[in-house]
Amino acid sequence: MSTRTSAVARVSRTFAASPERVFDAWLDPEKVHLWWKASAAAAGRGATETVERIHIDAHQGGSFSFLVRRDGQLIDHTGTYLEIDRPRRLVFTWAPRAIASPDDVGPLPPVNPDSPDYSRVIIDIVPSSSGCEVTLSHEMHPGWKDFVDRAVNAWRIMLDAIDEPVSEVPAR
Amino acid sequence: MNTSSSNLDYTLVALADPTRRGILQRLSKGEARVTEIAAPFAISLNSVSKHIRILERARLVKRRRSGRDHFLSFNPKPLDETAAWIDSQRSVWKARLDALAESLAAEDRAAATMPNKRGRSQP
Numbered sequence: 001m002s003t004r005t006s007a008v009a010r011v012s013r014t015f016a017a018s019p020e021r022v023f024d025a026w027l028d029p030e031k032v033h034l035w036w037k038a039s040a041a042a043a044g045r046g047a048t049e050t051v052e053r054i055h056i057d058a059h060q061g062g063s064f065s066f067l068v069r070r071d072g073q074l075i076d077h078t079g080t081y082l083e084i085d086r087p088r089r090l091v092f093t094w095a096p097r098a099i100a101s102p103d104d105v106g107p108l109p110p111v112n113p114d115s116p117d118y119s120r121v122i123i124d125i126v127p128s129s130s131g132c133e134v135t136l137s138h139e140m141h142p143g144w145k146d147f148v149d150r151a152v153n154a155w156r157i158m159l160d161a162i163d164e165p166v167s168e169v170p171a172r
Numbered sequence: 173m174n175t176s177s178s179n180l181d182y183t184l185v186a187l188a189d190p191t192r193r194g195i196l197q198r199l200s201k202g203e204a205r206v207t208e209i210a211a212p213f214a215i216s217l218n219s220v221s222k223h224i225r226i227l228e229r230a231r232l233v234k235r236r237r238s239g240r241d242h243f244l245s246f247n248p249k250p251l252d253e254t255a256a257w258i259d260s261q262r263s264v265w266k267a268r269l270d271a272l273a274e275s276l277a278a279e280d281r282a283a284a285t286m287p288n289k290r291g292r293s294q295p
Binding site for chain 1: 184258259261262264265266267268269270271272273274275276277280
């Protein structure tokens with residue numbers, strides 16, 4: 001299945017660090033602050049994005065808030081931890097939202113999985129000889145995924161029927 | 173969310189409802205009149221019209237008039253745009269993992285340059 005028709009954004013990477021170190025780096029506010037800033041800088045936003053506050057309540061059902069100011073706009077990346085299985089698996093809901101004031105930060109009511117805003121991130125960590133292999137999957141609204149698979153395939157079938165080539169994106 | 177976030181929101185809201193997904197399924201097989209669309213669903217024409225308006229708002233459905241008939245057709249472009257947004261999300265997460273790897277490597281390098289701080293008196 002190509003990423004073009006999938007509602008899951010997935011990326012894998014090897015790390016030279018142990019599974020425990022990588023896992024803990026997601027739940028340690030100081031570490032999150034460092035790599036968040038570094039990823040903003042790598043994206044060219046080093047001057048326009050500041051990390052205002054990182055709050056992490058690292059237990060199942062606990063919430064987190066990565067509050068960032070980007071181009072003057074406050075954006076709270078917030079969610080709830082659904083699974084914390086150190087050092088193998090970390091699952092949390094993910095809901096970035098623009099807010100007006102830092103006082104608007106706070107635990108949000110759980111998002112209904114049927115809502116189009118629902119998305120979750122699944123981090124799987126597998127030990128390897130050199131450290132570990134991390135796979136991160138960002139899942140969008142599940143109902144959407146089913147539709148896209150069927151409807152886009154139907155669309156492609158229609159296009160094939162009128163002899164228009166559709167190039168296939170290789171599966172990742 | 174990116175600058176076309178309202179388009180993305182309209183698309184996601186449109187796709188979040190099973191009746192609307194059913195309507196799009198039907199239209200992805202070909203054009204249809206509004207009355208033909210309503211037939212398989214056990215809901216009023218009024219309800220179907222509300223669903224169609226939400227689909228039109230997302231530009232997933234286009235309407236053409238021929239005489240008194242209104243024909244609806246499926247427009248996949250918003251799905252392409254949503255797929256492109258998902259791809260961009262992948263890039264964003266890749267960058268975060270890269271930054272995480274680099275920060276852990278930097279910790280290792282810092283630890284390697286502090287070998288003798290313990291057990292030795294400093295001048």
